[in-house]
Amino acid sequence: MTDLTAAGASRPVDATRDHYMVLTRRKRMYGGILIVIFIVLMASGFRLADARNAGGFWDGIHMFFDFPSEVVAEAWEKRANLPELFWQFVPSLIETLNIAAVSTLLGALVAMVVSLLSTRGLARFPRLIPVFRRMMDGMRAIPEIVIALILIFLLGGGPVPAMIAIAFHTGGALGKLFSEVAENADLKPVEGLRSVGATWFQQMYLGVLPQVAPNWLSYGLMRFEINIRASAILGFVGSGGIGYDLKIAMQWGTGRYDEVVAIFLLLFATIVIVDQTSSHYRNRLVRGH
Amino acid sequence: MTATDTGTDGLSATRAEVGRLFARKRMMAFGLPALVLAYLVYVFFAFDIPGLAGRAKLDNAVILVSDFVSYKTHVSRDNRDGRITYAIEGENKGTYPEGMIPGFVTETGESVLIDLGEGHRVAYAGTAATYDHPDFGPIVLDLVDGRVALDTGGQAVPDWINASNTRVTITTDRGRMSMTRNRTETFVYSYGWELFFFTLDSPFHGKSFGELAGLALSGERIDPARSNFASMVGDFWNNAMWRHKDVVWAIFETILMAFLGTMGAALVALPLAFLAAANFTPVRSLRFATRRVFDFVRGVDGLIWTIILSRAFGPGPLTGSLAILITDSGSFGKLFSEALENVDEKQVEGLKSTGANSVQRARFGVLPQLVPVLLSQVLYFLESNTRSATVIGAIVGGGIGLMLTQAIITQKDWEEVTYYIVLIVVMVMLMDTVSGWLRGRLIKGKA
CATH class of the missing domain: 1.20.5 (Single alpha-helices involved in coiled-coils or other helix-helix interfaces)
Structure with a gap:
C-alpha cells in the first residue's frame, strides 16, 4: 500500500x-x-x-380453513365438555412429558460421556476420538421414527420404544454440542488435578464439569423443548402419550372433535409454557445472571 | 473481590460467606444427581419397565435378525392338482417362471428332491413327502383319506414336530416342512438379500459379476432393441421386488420436502423478522403482534400443522413441504429477529449519512451482517429437516418415511426395512456433509 x-x-x-x-x-x-x-x-x-x-x-388452498373451522365449530357446541376432557388427557400429557424428560436425561448422560471421550485434550483414549465421533454422527443420523417402529415390533406399544428412540438420537445430537463446549474448556484445572493424582473421572467431574455446566444445561433445556415435540409426534405414529390419543380421536373423526381441540390446546399450552420457561432460564445460564 | 477489612470481623464474615457458598455447592453436587435418580426411579415404575420383559416378543427379534441376513424360498406342491411352484418369500413377484428351478432342487418326473444342506433332504413323491433327518432318520408324511399321516419309523414324536390330523409341521435349523390336505410346503433358507439386482424374469438373474461385465461390454444382445448394458440398467431400475425406482423417487421427495420447506420458511420469515426487531420497527404494538404470530406458529407444532394440511391438500410431498414451511417460519422469524437486533448500527449510520433510503440501508448495511448468521441457521435447519421430513412423510404419506412405515407394518420384509434404514442414514449423513461444506464455503470463504 x-x-x-x-x-x-x-x-x-x-x-x-x-x-x-x-x-x-x-x-x-x-x-x-x-x-x-x-x-x-x-x-x-x-x-x-x-x-x-x-x-x-x-x-386445497380454499379448504385450508375448512377442517379447523369444522373442528372448532363442533368443539364450540360442546364447550361444556372441555374442562372435563382436559382432566381426562392430563395423564397422557404427563406421559408425553415424561418420555421427553427421561430421554433428554438419558441422552444427556450418554452425551456427557461420549463428548468428553471425543474431545481433544480431554479424551481418556485419544486414539479412539474418531471412533466416538463417528458413533455420535451415526446416532444423530438415524431418525427417531426408525428406532421407535422397530422397538414397537419387538417390545410392543407403550412409552418405552419412544423413550429409547429419542434418547438415542439425543445422545448423538447433544454429544456434538457438548463436545464443542468442552473443547473451549480451560485445561489448567485438569492439569492441576492430574498432578495430584486424580483419576480421569475425577478430572472430568471436578475440573471440566463446573466449567461447562451452564452451557451444557442450556443445551439440555433446548433439547427438552425439541424432545417434547418429538415425543408427541412419535405418539401419533405409533406409541404412547398424548400423540396416540390425538390419533385415536382424529381417526374417529366427526363427533370427537371436542377431544381433538382439548388435546390441541393442552399440547399448545405445554409447548408455549416450556419454551418460555426454558428460554428464560437459558438466557440466565448463558449470560450469567 | 470485596474490599476486606484488616480487622478479624471482616475476615470471619468472609469465611462464613465462603462456608455457605461451599455448603450450597456441596448440596448441588449431591442433591442434583439424587433428584435425577429419584425421578428415574419414578419413571421406571410409571413406564412399567419391570413388566417389559413379559411384553417383549423375543421370537419377533429372531424373525427380524434372521430376515436381515437371509431369505426363504417356498417349494410348494398343490395336493389337489399336483402342481409344484417355487417362490421366493412365497411372493407372486418372486415366483420362478415355468421351466426354471432353484439350484437346490432336482426334479425327476413326478418326484422332487430338495437339498437343505448338512445332510437334510426333503423328497416329494406323489402326495407323499419324506424329510430325511441325518440324526433322526427319515420321517414320512402322506395323505390318507384326506388326513395327514405321520410315520417316524417307530420312534417317539420329537418336540420339533408339531402333528395333528390336519397339519404336520417339521421345524429344524435347516428349514421347515409342513403338510396339509391342500398343500405340501418346504421353506428353504438361504443367506443374502434375494433378487436385489435382478428379478427372476430378467435374463441377467443368477449371473456372476464377471459374466455380467462380459455381457455388458462385448456379449451378444439378449434384447435386440437395446444394448445389454441398457437392459441391465432397465431391469435393475424396474426391479419389482425391491422397487429401486420408487425408492429413489421417495428419497428425492424427502429431500425435496426438506429443501422447499426450509427455504420457503426462510423467505417468509426474513421480511417478517424486520417487523419483529426492536431497532427496525419502532411501533411497539406491531412488534408485539409479529412476535406473538411467530410464537403461535411455533407453538402449534409441526404435528398439528401436518394434520391440518393433509386434510386440505391430501397426502404427498407438497403437504409435507408446507408443514415444514409453516413450522419453521416461526423458528426462523424468532432467530432472524434476534440476529437483526444484534446488528452493528455503525454501518447503517454510515449509509444514512450518504443519504441512503431505508431499503438501501437494509440491503447494504444490514444484510451483509445478517447473511452469515442466516445462512448457517438455514443450513442447520435443512439438515435437521431432512430427518423431520422422514417422520412427516410417514404421517402425510410421502417419501421414504411412508415406504419405511409400510415395510415395517407388513412385519415380514425386514431386509427391505434394513435397506431403507441404510439409505435414510446415508441420505442424512450426506445432507450433513453437504450443509457443513456449504457453511464453510459460504461463510468462511466470503469473510
Missing part, C-alpha cells in the same frame, strides 16, 4: 479501481446466477411437489 501511494501516479490507482470494479462485477454476476438458480429450483420444486401430491395446491 505504502509503495502504491508513494509512487503517487494516477495510473496504479486507476488500475486498482478497474480491478476492483471487475471483481465487484464478477461477484454480482455470481450472486445473480446463484439467485436465478435458486429461484428456478424453488419454482420447479414446488411444481413437482404439487404434481406428485394427491390434491393440488390451488384445489
Whole structure:
C-alpha cells in the first residue's frame, strides 16, 4: 500500500479501481446466477411437489380453513365438555412429558460421556476420538421414527420404544454440542488435578464439569423443548402419550372433535409454557445472571 | 473481590460467606444427581419397565435378525392338482417362471428332491413327502383319506414336530416342512438379500459379476432393441421386488420436502423478522403482534400443522413441504429477529449519512451482517429437516418415511426395512456433509 501511494501516479490507482470494479462485477454476476438458480429450483420444486401430491395446491388452498373451522365449530357446541376432557388427557400429557424428560436425561448422560471421550485434550483414549465421533454422527443420523417402529415390533406399544428412540438420537445430537463446549474448556484445572493424582473421572467431574455446566444445561433445556415435540409426534405414529390419543380421536373423526381441540390446546399450552420457561432460564445460564 | 477489612470481623464474615457458598455447592453436587435418580426411579415404575420383559416378543427379534441376513424360498406342491411352484418369500413377484428351478432342487418326473444342506433332504413323491433327518432318520408324511399321516419309523414324536390330523409341521435349523390336505410346503433358507439386482424374469438373474461385465461390454444382445448394458440398467431400475425406482423417487421427495420447506420458511420469515426487531420497527404494538404470530406458529407444532394440511391438500410431498414451511417460519422469524437486533448500527449510520433510503440501508448495511448468521441457521435447519421430513412423510404419506412405515407394518420384509434404514442414514449423513461444506464455503470463504 505504502509503495502504491508513494509512487503517487494516477495510473496504479486507476488500475486498482478497474480491478476492483471487475471483481465487484464478477461477484454480482455470481450472486445473480446463484439467485436465478435458486429461484428456478424453488419454482420447479414446488411444481413437482404439487404434481406428485394427491390434491393440488390451488384445489386445497380454499379448504385450508375448512377442517379447523369444522373442528372448532363442533368443539364450540360442546364447550361444556372441555374442562372435563382436559382432566381426562392430563395423564397422557404427563406421559408425553415424561418420555421427553427421561430421554433428554438419558441422552444427556450418554452425551456427557461420549463428548468428553471425543474431545481433544480431554479424551481418556485419544486414539479412539474418531471412533466416538463417528458413533455420535451415526446416532444423530438415524431418525427417531426408525428406532421407535422397530422397538414397537419387538417390545410392543407403550412409552418405552419412544423413550429409547429419542434418547438415542439425543445422545448423538447433544454429544456434538457438548463436545464443542468442552473443547473451549480451560485445561489448567485438569492439569492441576492430574498432578495430584486424580483419576480421569475425577478430572472430568471436578475440573471440566463446573466449567461447562451452564452451557451444557442450556443445551439440555433446548433439547427438552425439541424432545417434547418429538415425543408427541412419535405418539401419533405409533406409541404412547398424548400423540396416540390425538390419533385415536382424529381417526374417529366427526363427533370427537371436542377431544381433538382439548388435546390441541393442552399440547399448545405445554409447548408455549416450556419454551418460555426454558428460554428464560437459558438466557440466565448463558449470560450469567 | 470485596474490599476486606484488616480487622478479624471482616475476615470471619468472609469465611462464613465462603462456608455457605461451599455448603450450597456441596448440596448441588449431591442433591442434583439424587433428584435425577429419584425421578428415574419414578419413571421406571410409571413406564412399567419391570413388566417389559413379559411384553417383549423375543421370537419377533429372531424373525427380524434372521430376515436381515437371509431369505426363504417356498417349494410348494398343490395336493389337489399336483402342481409344484417355487417362490421366493412365497411372493407372486418372486415366483420362478415355468421351466426354471432353484439350484437346490432336482426334479425327476413326478418326484422332487430338495437339498437343505448338512445332510437334510426333503423328497416329494406323489402326495407323499419324506424329510430325511441325518440324526433322526427319515420321517414320512402322506395323505390318507384326506388326513395327514405321520410315520417316524417307530420312534417317539420329537418336540420339533408339531402333528395333528390336519397339519404336520417339521421345524429344524435347516428349514421347515409342513403338510396339509391342500398343500405340501418346504421353506428353504438361504443367506443374502434375494433378487436385489435382478428379478427372476430378467435374463441377467443368477449371473456372476464377471459374466455380467462380459455381457455388458462385448456379449451378444439378449434384447435386440437395446444394448445389454441398457437392459441391465432397465431391469435393475424396474426391479419389482425391491422397487429401486420408487425408492429413489421417495428419497428425492424427502429431500425435496426438506429443501422447499426450509427455504420457503426462510423467505417468509426474513421480511417478517424486520417487523419483529426492536431497532427496525419502532411501533411497539406491531412488534408485539409479529412476535406473538411467530410464537403461535411455533407453538402449534409441526404435528398439528401436518394434520391440518393433509386434510386440505391430501397426502404427498407438497403437504409435507408446507408443514415444514409453516413450522419453521416461526423458528426462523424468532432467530432472524434476534440476529437483526444484534446488528452493528455503525454501518447503517454510515449509509444514512450518504443519504441512503431505508431499503438501501437494509440491503447494504444490514444484510451483509445478517447473511452469515442466516445462512448457517438455514443450513442447520435443512439438515435437521431432512430427518423431520422422514417422520412427516410417514404421517402425510410421502417419501421414504411412508415406504419405511409400510415395510415395517407388513412385519415380514425386514431386509427391505434394513435397506431403507441404510439409505435414510446415508441420505442424512450426506445432507450433513453437504450443509457443513456449504457453511464453510459460504461463510468462511466470503469473510
